[in-house]
Amino acid sequence: xxxxxFISFFGGAALAWPQIAQAQQPALPLVGxxxxxxxxxxxxxxxxxxxxxxxxxxxxxxxxxxxxRYADGQVEKLxxxxxxxxxxxxxxxxxxxxxxxxxxxxxTTTIPIVAMSEDLVKxxxxxxxxxxxxxxxxxxxxxxxxDAKRLELLAELLPPRSTVxxxxxxxxxxxxxxxxxxxxxxxxxxxxxxxxxxPEEVERALRSARQRGMAGVNVLSSAFLFAQRGRIIKxxxxxxxxxxxxxxxTAELGGLLAYGxxxxxxxxxxxxxxxxxxxxxxxxxxxxxxxxxFALYLNLRTARALNLTIPPLxxxxxxxxxx
Numbered sequence: 001x002x003x004x005x006f007i008s009f010f011g012g013a014a015l016a017w018p019q020i021a022q023a024q025q026p027a028l029p030l031v032g033x034x035x036x037x038x039x040x041x042x043x044x045x046x047x048x049x050x051x052x053x054x055x056x057x058x059x060x061x062x063x064x065x066x067x068x069r070y071a072d073g074q075v076e077k078l079x080x081x082x083x084x085x086x087x088x089x090x091x092x093x094x095x096x097x098x099x100x101x102x103x104x105x106x107x108t109t110t111i112p113i114v115a116m117s118e119d120l121v122k123x124x125x126x127x128x129x130x131x132x133x134x135x136x137x138x139x140x141x142x143x144x145x146x147d148a149k150r151l152e153l154l155a156e157l158l159p160p161r162s163t164v165x166x167x168x169x170x171x172x173x174x175x176x177x178x179x180x181x182x183x184x185x186x187x188x189x190x191x192x193x194x195x196x197x198x199p200e201e202v203e204r205a206l207r208s209a210r211q212r213g214m215a216g217v218n219v220l221s222s223a224f225l226f227a228q229r230g231r232i233i234k235x236x237x238x239x240x241x242x243x244x245x246x247x248x249x250t251a252e253l254g255g256l257l258a259y260g261x262x263x264x265x266x267x268x269x270x271x272x273x274x275x276x277x278x279x280x281x282x283x284x285x286x287x288x289x290x291x292x293x294f295a296l297y298l299n300l301r302t303a304r305a306l307n308l309t310i311p312p313l314x315x316x317x318x319x320x321x322x323x
Contacts, residue, residue, distance in 0.1 A: 028065040029278055032090035034082055034100045036071045036171075041227040045096050048264055052271035058278070071100075073198060073224075075171055078103035086111060092277045094270060097223030098123045099171035101136065109135055112283040114273045116266060118143025118221040120288050122175040129288040137283040139269045140290050141261055143221030143246070147176035148183040150259050151218050153296065154244040155187045157257070157308050162215035163190040167205055167232075169222035170197040176220065202228050206235045216242040221260075229253065242306055251297035252322055256306065261291030295319040 033049075035042040046068055050060065058064040067088060069081040082103040085093055092112045095101040101115040105125070115138035117123055122144055126132035129140065154164065166180065184191045192214065194205035202225070209217055219225050219232060226246060233254045236243045245251070245258040269289045276286055296314075299322040303310055315321065 028061075028063065030065045030067060030088060030090040031274060031278075032067045032069070032085040032088065032093040034069050034071075034078065034085060034093060034095045034104055036073065036075060036078065036097055036100055036224055037227040038072045039068070039070050042068065042070050044227070044263075045223075045267070048267040049094070049271050049274070052268055053275065056271070056275055058275070064278075073227075075099050075197065079106065082107040092274055094274060095138075097169075097171065098125070100223075101125050101138075105134075105136060111135065112137075112277045114138050114270060114277060114283065116141065116223075116270050118172055119175060123172075126288055129290070131285065132288055133284045135283055137273055137286040137288055139266055139273070140288050141221065141266055142290055143172075144176040144179065146246070146260050146294070147218070147220050148179040150244045150246070151180055151183050151189065152187065153257060153259055153314075154216050154218055154242065155189055156311055156314055157242055157303075158189075158215040161188050161190070163192060163213070165205065165209040165214050165217045166191055166193040166220055167202070167217055167225060168193055168195045168220045169224045170195045171224065172220070172222045180218075180220075197224075199228060199231060202231060203235060206232065206239060206241065210239040210241060214241075216244070219243060219245050221246045226250075229255065237302070237305065240306060242308060248295040248297040248320070251299045251302075251320075254299060254302055256299055256302045256308075257297070259294065259296045261294055265291060265293070297322065 033046055060066060069085055071077040071081055078100060086108045092114055093104050095104050095115045098117055101117055104113050113136040115125055115136055117125060118141060120126045120138055120140040126136055196202050196205055229250050242256050245255045246260050247263045248258045249263050251258040273286060277283055296318050297320045298318040
């Protein structure tokens with residue numbers, strides 16, 4: 001080989017080497033997240049999980065990558081978004097709420113899914129809690145059991161024989177209704193249900209509750225309704241409606257009363273399952289997790305604005321009161 005040819009060959013190889021080396025670097029494991037909310041509301045779900053994963057050594061851009069798909073509150077977009085995620089072949093897909101889990105399951109039977117839902121078994125998203133089978137596991141936040149308990153707590157603040165609106169998400173299973181109806185009968189409470197699927201329907205339902213003289217609102221467990229918490233809290237204050245919520249942290253934002261598991265605790269459980277999947281565990285062999293602790297938060301400032309008298313026993317039972 002002539003000297004000029006040798007130099008030309010060596011120089012070209014040197015220029016190509018970084019590209020070859022870069023191409024040979026292994027791709028980062030991809031965590032897909034499918035959410036029915038707009039991006040701003042979805043941060044309530046995505047940011048804690050990213051933080052928990054970072055604490056476990058999964059650094060975005062260095063040891064893991066994320067792909068977030070938001071349906072902007074439009075459930076009909078979920079199948080297309082799920083298909084886009086699956087096409088990228090993520091290591092795991094994380095979903096929140098029944099509708100997103102169903103969309104993911106309908107799109108793939110092989111990619112692992114970690115779902116957070118009100119009741120994974122009763123929503124028929126997994127076969128059972130101890131051995132889910134299939135490609136899905138997750139965190140079941142016991143919405144079925146707690147919807148009735150929340151009605152009992154709200155009734156303590158209302159006049160006898162009140163009428164209460166059940167604010168329900170159209171995409172969430174309705175397995176809790178028999179328990180809620182039984183609790184209402186015991187309490188002497190009349191129930192009226194409003195099934196909603198858009199922010200506008202949420203507002204119309206709350207205004208209807210006030211116009212029809214209802215004494216309070218029980219916001220049933222739902223990822224969508226949680227994402228609407230700011231709108232509901234603002235409208236409840238405007239309309240003078242006592243409202244009870246699913247997650248204790250909602251009372252810190254101005255909600256009157258909230259009872260359930262810790263939101264961040266649930267996210268920590270979701271993160272643990274995602275990491276187990278990334279480490280090679282099969283979702284069908286990972287038991288579904290449930291909360292182990294529940295808290296009652298009471299916002300006394302909101303109670304005063306509503307001219308409510310808080311029973312002494314409730315004050316004693318509250319895990320946290322917000323002044």
